[in-house]
Amino acid sequence: DTAVSQTPKYLVTQMGNDKSIKCEQNLGHDTMYWYKQDSKKFLKIMFSYNNKELIINETVPNRFSPKSPDKAHLNLHINSLELGDSAVYFCASSQVSVIAGGGRTGELFFGEGSRLTVL
Amino acid sequence: AQSVTQLGSHVSVSEGALVLLRCNYSSSVPPYLFWYVQYPNQGLQLLLKYTSAATLVKGINGFEAEFKKSETSFHLTKPSAHMSDAAEYFCAVSLARSSNTGKLIFGQGTTLQVKP
Numbered sequence: 001d002t003a004v005s006q007t008p009k010y011l012v013t014q015m016g017n018d019k020s021i022k023c024e025q026n027l028g029h030d031t032m033y034w035y036k037q038d039s040k041k042f043l044k045i046m047f048s049y050n051n052k053e054l055i056i057n058e059t060v061p062n063r064f065s066p067k068s069p070d071k072a073h074l075n076l077h078i079n080s081l082e083l084g085d086s087a088v089y090f091c092a093s094s095q096v097s098v099i100a101g102g103g104r105t106g107e108l109f110f111g112e113g114s115r116l117t118v119l
Numbered sequence: 120a121q122s123v124t125q126l127g128s129h130v131s132v133s134e135g136a137l138v139l140l141r142c143n144y145s146s147s148v149p150p151y152l153f154w155y156v157q158y159p160n161q162g163l164q165l166l167l168k169y170t171s172a173a174t175l176v177k178g179i180n181g182f183e184a185e186f187k188k189s190e191t192s193f194h195l196t197k198p199s200a201h202m203s204d205a206a207e208y209f210c211a212v213s214l215a216r217s218s219n220t221g222k223l224i225f226g227q228g229t230t231l232q233v234k235p
Contacts, residue, residue, distance in 0.1 A: 043228075108223060113160075
């Protein structure tokens with residue numbers, strides 16, 4: 001039973017189109033993330049939601065709009081796709097909690113990624 | 120602001136040889152540090168993490184890493200490489216404070232090649 005699942009796994013589309021990627025986690029975590037991995041494999045955070053509330057928005061173009069209908073789901077909608085949007089998009093989830101020393105952290109569990117190719 | 124630098128984008132070792140993947144961090148507050156592995160066409164999987172307990176951390180698949188504050192390093196090692204260790208390895212940092220959102224900042228990754 002997959003912990004973090006993303007659909008679709010592959011997406012090929014034309015410039016200017018609108019597309020969505022869906023993510024679901026069955027781990028009971030309260031925080032979910034979208035990361036973008038470019039062609040050089042560099043991973044950069046895009047968004048994070050905690051219990052359906054947006055908590056991180058890392059200067060991503062307005063064409064990208066995340067939506068979290070509940071804490072188990074986080075979707076990513078992209079309008080007017082551009083060539084530079086081609087990448088692998090990873091969804092992740094974690095249970096961020098206080099640990100010894102007073103700091104907060106949690107292990108990120110990643111989905112298998114959605115490879116978006118814009119032609 | 121925090122950041123991570125992985126020295127060497129490609130590391131090649133022979134099967135059975137020592138694996139050493141280097142990671143240096145920069146952080147204005149005490150960090151939490153992580154190593155993740157990514158196999159081809161898969162997501163990232165946690166190998167190990169440092170969260171201010173023991174400085175020598177043991178992870179899965181025989182990997183371990185040592186947090187050295189004086190050197191701002193968190194290098195990943197494995198005594199004997201297996202062919203199955205060939206993958207992309209990422210070092211990541213987050214902040215050890217109560218306001219942490221769990222966000223990880225990743226290094227640029229190191230490709231580990233294992234030769235027979």
